[in-house]
Amino acid sequence: MQRRLLFLLPLLTLALMAGFFAWSLLVGRDPAAIGSVLVGRPAPRLDLPALRAGDPPLTDALLKSGKPVLVNFFASWCAPCLAEHPLFTRLGEREGAVIIGIAWKNKRDEAEAWLKRLGDPFKSAGLDLDGKTGLDWGLSGVPETYAIDGNGIVRMHFRGPITERDLNESILPFLKGAK
């Protein structure tokens, strides 16, 4: 009987592996997804020069104001950033959300021109020319958006452009709930 079990072992191993494969295919797991380790932790440091002339530089105080904040990393040379920008305009104007924009690896004049052309929904805007801040925030590229609650804890981290669905299912409830 013990011997029989031994001979069944390969088949059982196969069943286990195949189970995982089927699971992966059925849930549509994305093998390239990185995940985010910042969610649930205090937001990383913010210490950047302002993008727009005359504005004060960006500091951590902006993230601990007691109100929920969205932080959006973007760049003028980034096509998906163009696609998601109207959603931020909507968030800024209609929902009154506080959005901090950070131009990542963007020349100052190019970023400013881009915002002037498309609309500027950012309450504060910073310039991360060398990408050091992006690294501290676990950035893997642009666009990426972080939702930070009133206590300065990161609640959500979107990699890639946000969609209508993200807006309705995640961001709006977050903004309403955290108030």
Add this chain to the structure above:
Amino acid sequence: MRRAVALLALLFTLPALAVEPSEVLADPALEARARTIGQALRCVVCQNQSIDDSAAEVAHDMRRAVRERLTAGDSNDQVFAFMVARYGDYVLLKPPFKTGTLVLWLGAPLLLLLAGSALLLAARRRQRAGLAAPQPLSDEERRRLDGILSEAKDLLGNRKDPSATPQDGG
């Protein structure tokens, strides 16, 4: 080989495509450490490449950050911790050894140990049952063997005779 010794300063662990001349540190020992660390950090936007082998922007930033931290005096472990704090265990090409990865690290060696010991036990059991070691011949068996051997000798003696016709295909 003499050349190899002479150019010790340029020895690195593994080739790296994407490291730029402008990134290379002046101190060769630090640069060597940067390369070792770089080979062990994953480019988070690539497919299974280390940051040393990737031309992506993020990889460039990470390489620079590694060198900055090394210049600031961090140990290798501290540099890894720096990256893990920002990108998670995913960024390590050598998975950490913790409860979640026990099966990964120990699975195959354990299998080897189990299979090996099971086989040795089975062999020992057979040996104890006296099957593996041949028993010495009994007198009866020895007499039979002697008879067969002398028969064989007779047959071979006939064969060596050149006048004898071969019985079979040889």
Add this chain to the structure above:
Amino acid sequence: MIPELGHFSLILALAVALVQGTLPLLGASRGDARLMALGRTAALTQAFLVILAFGALTQAYVTSDFSVANVVANSHSAKPLIYKISGVWGNHEGSMLLWALILSLFGAAVAIFGANLPDTLRSRVLAIQALIGVGFLAFLLFTSNPFERLSPAPPDGNGLNPLLQDPGLAFHPPLLYLGYVGFSVTYAFAIAALLEGRVDAAWARWVRPWTLAAWCFLTLGIALGSWWAYYILGWGGFWFWDPVENASLMPWLAGTALLHSAIVVEKRDSLKSWTVLLAILAFSLSLLGTFLVRSGVLTSVHAFAQDPARGMFILAFLLAVTGGGLALYAWRAPKLMPGGLFQPISREGALILNNLLLCTLAATVLLGTLYPLFLDLLTGNKVSVGPPFFNATFVPICAPLFAALCVGPFLGWKRAELWPALMQLRVAFIVSVIAAIVASYAVDGRATLAAIAFGFGVWLIVGSLVEFAGRLRLGRAPFADSLRRLKATPRASLGMTIAHTALGFVVLGAVATSAWHLELMHTMKPGETVTFAGYQVTLQKVEEVKGANYIAERATLAVAYDGRPYTTMQPERRLFLVQRRQVAETAIHTNLLRDFYVTLGEGDANGGWVIRLYLNPLAPWIWLGAAFCALGGFVSLSDRRLRIGAPSRRPVAQPAE
């Protein structure tokens, strides 16, 4: 018209495969000679039909028929002819068709060359082959049809991935598939044996040529892929533990274990259930590799476009083939007659150790490749498993494997003494230790792991040659006597010596290139000279060059040694116009002892260019060694004993099956 013919051929081939997969099986269990003979006819017909289909697709590519969707997606009129042809299998659908082609060709080969097999066995093998063919043909016809038309036909195609436009690509997939599909034949043999309820020395003798052939081709395919990555990807690495590379390594490891395990079945009628299991596993791992590459569950630089629907189909097929095989194994294998007994210290024991270690290596690779998937699904945590993991887990297990490899041939069957065997290898041991010390001092005077690994490579070479010399009684008997013994040496033994020695060369090359290479990176302007590894390298010029379907920047570097001109290297950066992708063409100068390797990087605003110079010691030995390994396999394959006079079968004495 011709693509439709190809499509129709495939449909017919599926029908024939269905017949071939069922009736001969019925015939074998009933003893119906006519049904069994049907297997042979069907196999030949199926091969003919799939050849037609493959020919049709190739014709579409060669004539740049852009009404065929597959051609549009993967070809372009400006592409050179050889890449038009190799582009046929440079995509998912075409490569699946190549699989089906080789599958049917192997089936035909069994039909033609399997005359010495008993009818029942041959018809069962052909039937199993056909059932596997049914799976692939169905996959092709229902999810990956290469003959789909586009209407209206676009004026030109999207071209082939520039990385793939290389002579290495032309041969890498076909060789690899010859290996994978070859293992389908051994799988079929294993299933047939389980169905018959009999695994014996005769079966092992019949299986051996097919296993050898598959193993040789797989070795060549993997080596070619590794070499191609080395000179194409531009950073001097040759193995990256990428999931798709691992997917080809696992069947190779299982196949090597199978090869050696079958020897014990043949010589000692023992290790039967293990050998059958390995035969099932080798092919299952090949299928697993197909699944991993095409389903999208893993990321890889090699992976084809992902499609979960295809993934489910392949998974179902994998379950049917592997699950069916393993279920049959669980049911039938315990009933196999146990064979000759032996002591732990014996050649059988050594080959069991060989099996264990190779299977552990395969398990390590499997675990490492799939763990991120498992962990992510179970806990949501993401980990990466890269080269550092495999270097820490795979490489150490090679040590006992290599150590035992040289000792095994000195051990006798059934029972042997370890110490006399080790004593015969004392020269090899001493030479290896000296080699390790010399290597260590020549590089940097430290006893590094690399020096020890180098010693293992020397051990493999000297140990195998010592065994061969002993076999010829070299030095102990007159030379003419040794020569006579050499002529009388069975090819299988010759093959073993060649393959084991060649493995040693592979190890030496891999260790030297990985651990002791030299590198220099410099931004150079035309006219500048740098000194590197004793050579003076001058960048003469960088000019623009036009190719068939690309524009390149080509650098010309003059290499001098001791003031005298040595060679000229011309690395390039090619921009392929259709795909707008840049590919670096490395320049490699080899003297078979080392590779001098140059790549051209980006140019900067000041007219300077990033030049990377590498010196890779013993790198050519990696691929030459692998080629000789395969040669050893082919020499073994040419052994007359494999073609004539299989040991006669014992009459079936056992009662109930």
